[in-house]
Amino acid sequence: MTGLNYTRFELKRAFRNRRFFMFSFGFPLVLYYLIAAPQRNTHNLAGTGISAPLYYMLGLASFGTMASMISSGGRIAGERQAGWTRQLRITPLSPRAYFRAKVIASYAMAITSMLLLYIAGTTLGVSLSARVWLEMTGLILVALLPFAALGITLGHLMNVDSVGPLTGGLVAILAFLSGTWFPLTHGFLYDVGQYIPGYWIVQARDIAYHGHGWTTKGWAVVVIWTLVLVILARIAYRRDTQRV
Amino acid sequence: MEPTIELQGLVKTYPGGPHGPVRAVRGIDLSIARGETVALLGPNGAGKSTTIDMMLGLSRPDSGTVSVFGRSPREAVDAGAVGAMLQTGELIRDLSVRELIALVGSLYQRSMPLDEVIGLAGLSNVADRRTQKLSGGQAQRARFAIALVPDPELLVLDEPTVAMDAQGRRDFWLAMREYAARGRTVLFATHYLEEADANADRAVLMASGEIVADGPTTEIKARVGTRTIRVTLPLATAEELEALPGVGSTERHGEAVTLRCADSDAALRALLERYPAARDIEVVGAGLEEAFLELTADIADGSSSETRMGATR
Known part of the structure; x- marks a missing residue:
């Protein structure tokens, strides 16, 4: 399977890029300890019903995983600018296999980031049953689908110079609206945030609290964003490859 | 014999340059037989890369047809029949040269053994180096290796020696000829006449999106006039000078006369x-750029090359 081989090399490359590795996994961890460690004895954070270490574990997982997924945008834009994408077009590798490799590599990084935060969480006293860990993780992985498509879209719309600042800024805003830095319980941010898939990553905590996952609204937000962004990614890819 | 490449009536216009649409390729017919080594020559902007892009299926012609081994470029590429080194392109980082070649090899049903590719492209001593640590010339050779990976029947090289030093060029062409000697078809674009002369059986000259000459390299060389004599000479008329043996055309600016010669010695x-009384004599090899202007002028407006040369100066 040619596509799988490409994925294997893509993963190898992703994990060899040390600087990227350090920043994309290091930042969320450092921020987690800075925010959650001083509040490690807060058992009901701002009326959410869950402890500060658990809340921020998910908050920063939302931040870290979104950043990992969108980072494929920078990688794609770079490979386009370098002419590598054109070189690949004169091999039998299909665009579908190329994107699959990018998405799988993004997921691998997102999962790594998430697992590191889980470990950090347990050091601050987060303790959940195996079922809760698994279901929570499952929901997070689903909520990342739209960001996989967003990375591909940005990779084809932006050039190398603009994609870095754009994705950095975008992740900061998305994290803010998702409740990474503090719980959103009411008001304007809460109204907007609910329509952002990242918000539902943080809401995956409901499994720990109520024992059930997302509301219908949560599923709808994630599914609709995924569909919209997949369509946008296709348009961006078509436009881009017809021009060259 | 079945041709390797068959281009018929190929036209490509790009929208919106600074001066309106750019007619990059204006109707090209070309047929290349199996086993030929063909140089695609022309100045920058002649339409070489656009033509190559269409041959490889990277861009779609506005009209006309491209057939590679009797199939569409996409089908030929999928079958591993075509390898190409594009004009621009960097290597992806964080892989060793060996891994990069293995990666490309894994995309094909059938590929040349890894060590054979590395040897052929002259990469043995840097095979374990990360791609981002290669020199310009080594990176070019790695890109050549990528083109060789499927062991293609048709090898397309778009200005392959751009970043190479003199030794690098020599080694590169040696490797290319070695590959061509296996009976493979090679098409390479260049704007160096010497490269075409030394390495191709046939040269196709392009200018302003058209083919202006096509034939054995020896024939083309004779056509472009080999040398130019510059001389300070107040009295002689253009007719008298053109009557001299070996002189093709002349041009006068005040007392300075330029003679374009097929045989500068005579x-x-x-x-x-x-x-x-002739003084300040200089003999220089004709620049390819000049030769092309001359050949284009013949085609474009049908007038003598002399007037066109004067006008463009």
Whole structure:
């Protein structure tokens, strides 16, 4: 399977890029300890019903995983600018296999980031049953689908110079609206945030609290964003490859 | 024999340059037989890369057809029949040269053994180096290796020696000829006449999106006029000078005369004998750029090359 081989090399490359590795996994961890460690004895954070270490574990997982997924945008834009994408077009590798490799590599990084935060969480006293860990993780992985498509879209719309600042800024805003830095319980941010898939990553905590996952609204937000962004990614890819 | 590449009536126009649409390729017919080594020559902007892009299926012609081994470029590429080194392109980082070649090899049903590719492209001593640590010339060779990976019947090289030093160029062409000697078809674009002369059986000259000459390299060389004599000579008329043996055309700016010569040796002997007052004599090889202007002018407006040359100066 040619596509799988490409994925294997893509993963190898992703994990060899040390600087990227350090920043994309290091930042969320450092921020987690800075925010959650001083509040490690807060058992009901701002009326959410869950402890500060658990809340921020998910908050920063939302931040870290979104950043990992969108980072494929920078990688794609770079490979386009370098002419590598054109070189690949004169091999039998299909665009579908190329994107699959990018998405799988993004997921691998997102999962790594998430697992590191889980470990950090347990050091601050987060303790959940195996079922809760698994279901929570499952929901997070689903909520990342739209960001996989967003990375591909940005990779084809932006050039190398603009994609870095754009994705950095975008992740900061998305994290803010998702409740990474503090719980959103009411008001304007809460109204907007609910329509952002990242918000539902943080809401995956409901499994720990109520024992059930997302509301219908949560599923709808994630599914609709995924569909919209997949369509946008296709348009961006078509436009881009017809021009060259 | 079945042709490797068959281009018919190929036209490509790009929208919106600074001066309106750019007619990059204006109707090209070309047929290349199996086993030929063909140089695609022309100045920058002649349409070489656009033509190559269409051959490889990277861009779609506005009209006309491209057939590679009797199939569409996409089908030929999927079958591993075509390898190409594009004009621009960097290597992806964080892989060793060996891994990069293995990666590309894994995309094909059948590929050349890894060590054979590495040897052929002259990469043995840097095979374990990360791609981002290669010199310009080594990176070019790695890109050549990528083109060789499927062991293609048709090898397309778009200005392959751009970043190479003199030794690098020599090694590169040696490797290319070694590959061509296996009976493979090679098409390479260049704007160096010498490269075409030394490495191709046939040259196709492009200018302004058209093919202006096509034939054995020896024939093309004879056509472009090999040398130019510059001389300060107040008295002689253009007719008298053009009558000298070996002189093709002349041009005068005040007392300075330029003679474009097919045989500069004969022309110089005759010139000195007839006009002992001639001074400040310089003999220079004709620049390819000039030769192309001359050939284009013949095609574009049908007038003599001399007037066109004067006008473009």
